[in-house]
Amino acid sequence: MPSIKKVAELAGVSVGTVSHVITGSVNVSEPLRLKVQAAIRELNYHPNHVARSLKTSKTRTLGIIVPDLTISFYPQIIRGAETAARKRGYSLIAVNSDDEGERQRDLLSLLRSQRVEGILLVIAAAPLPLNQLTRILDDDIPMVCLDRTPDRIPVDSVCVEDAEAAEMGVAHLIAQGARRIAIVTGPLNLKNERRRLQGCTQALRKAGIQPEEELIWSANLRPEDIAADCRRHLAHSPPEARPDAIFCTNGQSALGVLRAFRECGIRTPEDIAFATFDELTVEDIFTPAITTVVQPAYEIGFRAAEILLDRIEGIANHTGAITVRLPALLRVRASSRKPAPSLQNP
Amino acid sequence: MPSIKKVAELAGVSVGTVSHVITGSVNVSEPLRLKVQAAIRELNYHPNHVARSLKTSKTRTLGIIVPDLTISFYPQIIRGAETAARKRGYSLIAVNSDDEGERQRDLLSLLRSQRVEGILLVIAAAPLPLNQLTRILDDDIPMVCLDRTPDRIPVDSVCVEDAEAAEMGVAHLIAQGARRIAIVTGPLNLKNERRRLQGCTQALRKAGIQPEEELIWSANLRPEDIAADCRRHLAHSPPEARPDAIFCTNGQSALGVLRAFRECGIRTPEDIAFATFDELTVEDIFTPAITTVVQPAYEIGFRAAEILLDRIEGIANHTGAITVRLPALLRVRASSRKPAPSLQNP
DNA sequence: CTGTTAGCGCCTTCAA
DNA sequence: TTGAAGGCGCTAACAG
Numbered sequence: 033m034p035s036i037k038k039v040a041e042l043a044g045v046s047v048g049t050v051s052h053v054i055t056g057s058v059n060v061s062e063p064l065r066l067k068v069q070a071a072i073r074e075l076n077y078h079p080n081h082v083a084r085s086l087k088t089s090k091t092r093t094l095g096i097i098v099p100d101l102t103i104s105f106y107p108q109i110i111r112g113a114e115t116a117a118r119k120r121g122y123s124l125i126a127v128n129s130d131d132e133g134e135r136q137r138d139l140l141s142l143l144r145s146q147r148v149e150g151i152l153l154v155i156a157a158a159p160l161p162l163n164q165l166t167r168i169l170d171d172d173i174p175m176v177c178l179d180r181t182p183d184r185i186p187v188d189s190v191c192v193e194d195a196e197a198a199e200m201g202v203a204h205l206i207a208q209g210a211r212r213i214a215i216v217t218g219p220l221n222l223k224n225e226r227r228r229l230q231g232c233t234q235a236l237r238k239a240g241i242q243p244e245e246e247l248i249w250s251a252n253l254r255p256e257d258i259a260a261d262c263r264r265h266l267a268h269s270p271p272e273a274r275p276d277a278i279f280c281t282n283g284q285s286a287l288g289v290l291r292a293f294r295e296c297g298i299r300t301p302e303d304i305a306f307a308t309f310d311e312l313t314v315e316d317i318f319t320p321a322i323t324t325v326v327q328p329a330y331e332i333g334f335r336a337a338e339i340l341l342d343r344i345e346g347i348a349n350h351t352g353a354i355t356v357r358l359p360a361l362l363r364v365r366a367s368s369r370k371p372a373p374s375l376q377n378p
Numbered sequence: 379m380p381s382i383k384k385v386a387e388l389a390g391v392s393v394g395t396v397s398h399v400i401t402g403s404v405n406v407s408e409p410l411r412l413k414v415q416a417a418i419r420e421l422n423y424h425p426n427h428v429a430r431s432l433k434t435s436k437t438r439t440l441g442i443i444v445p446d447l448t449i450s451f452y453p454q455i456i457r458g459a460e461t462a463a464r465k466r467g468y469s470l471i472a473v474n475s476d477d478e479g480e481r482q483r484d485l486l487s488l489l490r491s492q493r494v495e496g497i498l499l500v501i502a503a504a505p506l507p508l509n510q511l512t513r514i515l516d517d518d519i520p521m522v523c524l525d526r527t528p529d530r531i532p533v534d535s536v537c538v539e540d541a542e543a544a545e546m547g548v549a550h551l552i553a554q555g556a557r558r559i560a561i562v563t564g565p566l567n568l569k570n571e572r573r574r575l576q577g578c579t580q581a582l583r584k585a586g587i588q589p590e591e592e593l594i595w596s597a598n599l600r601p602e603d604i605a606a607d608c609r610r611h612l613a614h615s616p617p618e619a620r621p622d623a624i625f626c627t628n629g630q631s632a633l634g635v636l637r638a639f640r641e642c643g644i645r646t647p648e649d650i651a652f653a654t655f656d657e658l659t660v661e662d663i664f665t666p667a668i669t670t671v672v673q674p675a676y677e678i679g680f681r682a683a684e685i686l687l688d689r690i691e692g693i694a695n696h697t698g699a700i701t702v703r704l705p706a707l708l709r710v711r712a713s714s715r716k717p718a719p720s721l722q723n724p
Numbered sequence: 725c726t727g728t729t730a731g732c733g734c735c736t737t738c739a740a
Numbered sequence: 741t742t743g744a745a746g747g748c749g750c751t752a753a754c755a756g
Contacts, residue, residue, distance in 0.1 A: 111448055111474070
């Protein structure tokens with residue numbers, strides 16, 4: 033790999049001059065500039081970002097930590113963030129925490145060592161010591177939380193309007209005639225899951241339905257476990273105690289529930305109506321077509337990166353935490369269709 | 379951000395000693411080591427990888443370029459590559475080319491500037507000048523191509539056994555009774571698409587079926603365009619000329635075809651049997667359940683990264699190009715089920 | 725075992 | 741407008 037020195041030699045100028053034409057910060061006369069550019073092409077020279085970063089203490093790189101890149105919600109977020117970053121000349125390093133606290137700690141440490149200028153974080157579901165995050169903030173490394181936001185730590189965040197979105201989903205099920213609605217949530221140590229649950233119960237109350245403890249099913253985020261849980265709930269209850277609808281507060285839960293449906297021979301919407309947060313599959317090619325509360329994933333990533341960059345470049349001098357809540361969209365499909373009137377409810 | 383010097387001061391030792399305890403390359407006496415470690419913790423010191431990289435000219439970072447992170451095949455590859463990389467102490471930077479040649483060029487240049495030690499590349503579908511890649515190889519930057527491999531350039535590569543996998547898919551459709559099988563492929567300037575197409579025609583010939591020009595539908599990789607194409611083909615042909623099965627050589631094509639099916643009111647397998655490369659959706663929750671040739675995506679990423687790392691660390695002194703072809707798996711589902719015998723074929 | 729120091733490649737004053 | 745030189749933080753000789 034040729035260095036700036038080689039370029040200078042070949043062009044017959046000093047390294048300073050080469051640097052000037054590369055950065056464009058200082059005017060260089062036409063003839064010298066052309067000679068330098070010719071030398072750059074001839075050597076196939078690529079400025080060493082490592083050295084530049086060391087000198088300027090700017091890496092122009094952001095980091096993003098997500099639970100799992102293979103869950104389709106996250107690639108969309110990353111795409112949004114990457115687009116925003118590139119638009120302003122920054123690169124993005126994406127890594128997976130697997131929702132493990134220890135791994136997240138290591139990754140934060142790694143990103144710090146790599147001197148990323150800011151961090152986008154979807155905090156791991158595993159309960160984690162607060163200081164993991166406060167240490168970042170204490171050292172004045174800009175950070176924006178996405179999707180999930182930490183309790184009690186004032187930090188910039190961007191996510192969907194959790195409560196409103198969930199309320200919209202459940203209200204829709206109610207409007208379709210559902211009365212006994214089971215709510216399937218992820219771990220309730222996550223604030224967004226709690227807020228979504230609140231939105232659900234809110235919708236119930238507004239409809240004059242008393243939320244029942246036994247119809248709130250909380251679990252982890254592994255579809256297999258959720259499926260098992262759900263099967264148990266469905267098997268153990270006498271048919272008349274069975275919910276007539278199920279709402280899931282996240283896509284992983286939905287996968288679990290649908291798997292349980294299949295294993296129990298339950299059809300939706302015929303036997304149980306269904307709706308969930310997050311698109312599970314592409315478009316409307318497949319059935320059952322699932323009624324979905326769609327989060328603006330790309331937008332979440334994009335906005336979060338913009339805020340982060342504003343912080344980095346000192347544009348956002350807002351002193352408190354910036355909180356952005358984006359609206360979700362309810363996409364009504366077959367899984368929540370009003371069932372044909374049954375004998376009990378003519 | 380504290381530097382190694384601050385740590386040395388606080389610990390009352392020289393920077394050399396601090397460096398020794400960090401890298402572990404030189405023995406340091408117990409008491410000094412403890413003092414240094416205490417200072418590191420107290421300052422929350424994170425070694426500056428940028429400076430280290432400059433000094434050692436090793437970034438311990440790999441780059442991977444994929445067409446689109448939001449296509450589920452690629453996150454799996456990235457996961458595999460990331461796992462292999464981390465296992466050996468490397469980080470991975472993932473970027474999207476959007477299948478554009480120019481963007482790919484910029485990204486290659488960016489990765490070079492960032493001094494990644496090796497590159498994993500899924501080449502962009504856009505036809506591209508050879509020298510984009512040869513320049514990398516000429517400068518002795520290790521590179522491994524995944525999924526798609528370039529024509530005529532000898533470079534390490536890892537991908538599925540394209541021809542065999544495609545042949546397996548089509549042979550299965552034939553075994554289910556299909557005779558007029560349409561093949562939907564992506565751009566044929568991609569070698570893997572060509573190989574898959576060969577596999578398809580191979581299967582036909584082995585079954586004594588003459589491949590028909592009009593039943594080979596090549597298109598780009600945008601589902602909308604493919605759907606339009608497919609609608610045209612289906613609409614313009616008289617019912618008896620209609621294929622009785624369709625095989626797609628990639629997931630994007632399959633999405634297009636299924637969308638066309640829906641728009642034309644065609645059911646699978648009842649009206650037309652169907653099978654495709656690449657899983658379109660999770661599990662078997664949805665119908666139609668699609669018969670799929672499943673690529674070992676994670677494994678492809680993992681193996682490619684391993685080969686790359688072997689090259690970087692000089693372990694692989696194989697002089698020619700290393701070529702790994704992994705077998706695919708045929709997952710038979712409802713979409714290819716043998717249709718009930720019709721009147722014509724009792 | 726510990727300390728000292730050169731220099732990785734680049735940018736940025738500062739002088740000419 | 742151009743060139744010369746210091747130094748970013750770190751590692752790896754080398755010297756003690």
